[in-house]
Amino acid sequence: MLHLFWVAVHRGDNCFFQESALAAAVRLRRGNYFFRSLLGKNHSMLEPRLILVNLLIKLGVAAALSSALVRSKEFKRLLFHEHRATRHKVYLALWMAIPIAIGVWIRFNAKSFFAGDLSLETALLLGVIGGRLSGGVGGALLSLPAALHGEWASMPLNVFAGIIAGQLRRFAPEQEDIWSFSPFIDLTLYRMIRRNLPRPRVFDWQVAFFVTIIGLRFLQTEIWHFWPNSIFSLESPDLWMGRVGGTLNGYLVESAIYLTVVMVVGTELKIFNSVRIQIKLEEQERLLLQARMAALQNQINPHFLFNTLNSISSLVRFDPDTAREMILKLATILRRLLHSTDSFVPLREEVEFIDNYLDIEVVRFGRDKLKVVKDLDPASLEAMVPSMLLQPLVENCIKHGLAPKVEGGSITLRSRLIKSRLVVEVEDDGIGMGAAQLLEQPDGLGGGGIGMANVAERLKVLYGDTAKMMIENREGGGTLIRLRLPILPNPEELMTTSAIAPVPFGKSLRKAE
Numbered sequence: 001m002l003h004l005f006w007v008a009v010h011r012g013d014n015c016f017f018q019e020s021a022l023a024a025a026v027r028l029r030r031g032n033y034f035f036r037s038l039l040g041k042n043h044s045m046l047e048p049r050l051i052l053v054n055l056l057i058k059l060g061v062a063a064a065l066s067s068a069l070v071r072s073k074e075f076k077r078l079l080f081h082e083h084r085a086t087r088h089k090v091y092l093a094l095w096m097a098i099p100i101a102i103g104v105w106i107r108f109n110a111k112s113f114f115a116g117d118l119s120l121e122t123a124l125l126l127g128v129i130g131g132r133l134s135g136g137v138g139g140a141l142l143s144l145p146a147a148l149h150g151e152w153a154s155m156p157l158n159v160f161a162g163i164i165a166g167q168l169r170r171f172a173p174e175q176e177d178i179w180s181f182s183p184f185i186d187l188t189l190y191r192m193i194r195r196n197l198p199r200p201r202v203f204d205w206q207v208a209f210f211v212t213i214i215g216l217r218f219l220q221t222e223i224w225h226f227w228p229n230s231i232f233s234l235e236s237p238d239l240w241m242g243r244v245g246g247t248l249n250g251y252l253v254e255s256a257i258y259l260t261v262v263m264v265v266g267t268e269l270k271i272f273n274s275v276r277i278q279i280k281l282e283e284q285e286r287l288l289l290q291a292r293m294a295a296l297q298n299q300i301n302p303h304f305l306f307n308t309l310n311s312i313s314s315l316v317r318f319d320p321d322t323a324r325e326m327i328l329k330l331a332t333i334l335r336r337l338l339h340s341t342d343s344f345v346p347l348r349e350e351v352e353f354i355d356n357y358l359d360i361e362v363v364r365f366g367r368d369k370l371k372v373v374k375d376l377d378p379a380s381l382e383a384m385v386p387s388m389l390l391q392p393l394v395e396n397c398i399k400h401g402l403a404p405k406v407e408g409g410s411i412t413l414r415s416r417l418i419k420s421r422l423v424v425e426v427e428d429d430g431i432g433m434g435a436a437q438l439l440e441q442p443d444g445l446g447g448g449g450i451g452m453a454n455v456a457e458r459l460k461v462l463y464g465d466t467a468k469m470m471i472e473n474r475e476g477g478g479t480l481i482r483l484r485l486p487i488l489p490n491p492e493e494l495m496t497t498s499a500i501a502p503v504p505f506g507k508s509l510r511k512a513e
Contacts, residue, residue, distance in 0.1 A: 046114075048238065048253045055260045057115035059267060065099055065118075066268040070275045079129065080276055082175070092130045093138035096122055105145040107232070114234055119143060120220060121264040123158040124213060127165025128178055129272075135162025146232065153223050153230035161216045168205075168212055177205045179273040182266055210262060217261045289461065290343075311364045326363055329356045344488075347415060347422070348381040354390050354413070361398055369408025370398070380415040383422045383487055386462055392455050393426040393481050401430025401479050417487075424483040432473050459483070 046054065069075050078084070078092045103116030119142050127135025139158035146154035172178050224233035234257055238250030308330055315323035333356050351374070362370050394411060402409045414425040452471075459467040463486060472480040 046234075046237070048236065048249060051234065051236065051253055052256065054113075054115045054234065055256060058118070058260060059263060061103070061115050062118055062121065062264045062268055063271065066271045069095065069099075070272060076275065076279070079272060080279060084130065086133065089130050089134040090137055093126055093134045093141060096126055097138040097141035100142040101145055104142065108145065108149050114232075117232060118264060119146070119154060119158050120161055120216065121261055121268075123162040124165045124216070124265055125268055127162040127167075128169050128209065130166070131169060132163045132166030135159075135164075135166040138162055150229065151231050153227060154232065157216075157220055157223065157231065164212060164216070165209075168209060171203070171208075172205050179269060179276060181206050181209060181269050213262050213265060214258060217258050307364065308360055311360070315363070322363060326360055329359050332356050333360075343387060344384040345387045346381065347376075347383050347385050347424070350385055350387070350390050351376065351381070351413070353388075354394055357391055357394065358411070365398075365402070365408060370402060371408075371410040373410055373412040375412065375414045377416040380417050380422055383417070383485075385422065385424070385485060386458055389455065389458070389483075390424070390426065392452060396452055396481075397426060397428035397430065397479060401428040401432065403430075405430050420487055422483075422485045422487055424485070425480060427478065427480045429478045432477050432479055459485075 070079070072095075075095050078088055078095060081088070084092070100118050100122045104119060107114055107117045119139075122142055123135060123139035126138035130138075136159050139160075139162035140155055143155035143158045169178065220231065220233050221235065223231050224235065236250045236253035236257065238247045239254050308326070312323045312326050312330075315326065333353070336353055358370075358372050362372070390413075394413075397411050402411070409429045412425070412427045414423075414427070416423050456469050459469055466486045468482075468484040470482045470484075472482070474480060
């Protein structure tokens with residue numbers, strides 16, 4: 001074009017100069033427009049092999065990011081709690097949008113690294129997990145770096161994707177339809193056919209979600225095609241820059257780009273769902289543990305009540321004050337057993353409970369036959385111990401050590417702290433325990449449920465191998481039972497139910513948002 005222009009000037013042919021200059025100007029203007037359009041598109045176009053490498057890295061980034069997020073207890077609480085307040089939905093959007101926004105910012109600073117931009121996929125995830133508010137807010141936040149760099153269409157698209165996914169979430173018949181979404185199309189279609197064989201369904205949520213992802217990705221491609229500089233979109237050069245209609249290689253690469261978007265969404269959902277299933281199993285283990293502990297703590301042997309009531313009835317006529325005192329003690333014991341829901345209590349409370357129990361036993365056996373000695377370190381009284389831990393040990397000493405002894409005896413309670421461990425001892429000076437008796441479960445306040453073997457079982461369930469229970473049969477009579485327990489900072493966490501427990505299987509999500 002410039003060559004023709006200068007030839008016309010050299011010849012001095014006015015007519016030719018005017019005509020050629022006009023044609024050259026038109027061609028030059030069109031060439032500049034094409035060059036600007038090509039320049040705008042080339043920033044998101046790579047060679048096919050580099051595109052495939054970036055797609056693989058993109059899947060790795062998505063898996064690594066989601067695996068890192070679920071390590072946070074706060075994020076898991078936000079992610080798996082279906083009934084979220086407004087501020088929790090905003091927190092969820094912040095948790096997921098900020099790392100992705102950093103990835104978008106890296107794309108502008110590292111021109112050859114496009115795999116960190118997961119804007120569209122994250123907006124879809126936020127919408128389908130957290131609802132329309134989380135999807136919309138998250139889509140806007142993660143688009144801020146792109147908008148500040150002139151990609152003005154990124155924010156409207158991502159906000160729209162988050163809201164659409166959040167709206168689609170409301171139509172999910174069951175929670176499992178969201179969490180079981182598969183990035184593998186063949187498996188999804190297989191499940192769809194299997195679900196529809198017995199009772200056909202007009203609307204299949206997972207297929208609708210798959211179509212939504214593909215449709216939004218196609219919308220991104222069309223926006224990029226008409227306004228190249230307004231949005232980032234990784235596209236196949238053989239499809240858009242080749243001959244008219246594209247090449248087979250171009251269509252294959254473009255299909256891989258679209259499929260990667262679906263796989264990123266599905267992979268992150270799978271990672272989240274695996275953690276969700278693990279939390280469900282832990283929750284059921286905690287419930288089972290609570291049931292076992294409740295069964296151990298709340299069983300009351302009728303023999304204990306029968307013997308106590310007999311002692312009270314014999315005292316009513318000649319010592320009504322003592323009978324009244326025994327009734328109050330018995331009422332305190334029953335109230336503690338029937339209404340206590342604490343799995344762990346301070347040692348001070350456990351000793352107070354033992355005092356009430358021993359007061360009744362002293363009346364039954366006689367004050368001259370049963371003496372109680374306490375040697376307790378004040379610093380150890382605030383240590384947390386399992387509820388109803390000492391009573392079976394004291395009962396065992398009375399039944400097998402002191403009851404057969406005609407002149408009676410004494411029981412000694414000791415406690416102290418040694419190297420971040422609580423040591424509790426229950427000792428008697430009775431006749432001692434034989435080998436067979438060491439394994440026997442006494443018929444006391446806990447019946448067959450809270451015996452010596454059951455105390456050892458409770459310690460093993462609660463503490464594992466960190467707690468020890470030792471029984472020594474002293475020469476010349478007497479038995480010593482020693483417990484070595486670790487001091488736990490938050491012992492109730494072993495027993496309490498989790499605050500992030502997911503909604504049971506099959507629950508509808510229509511009112512969960």
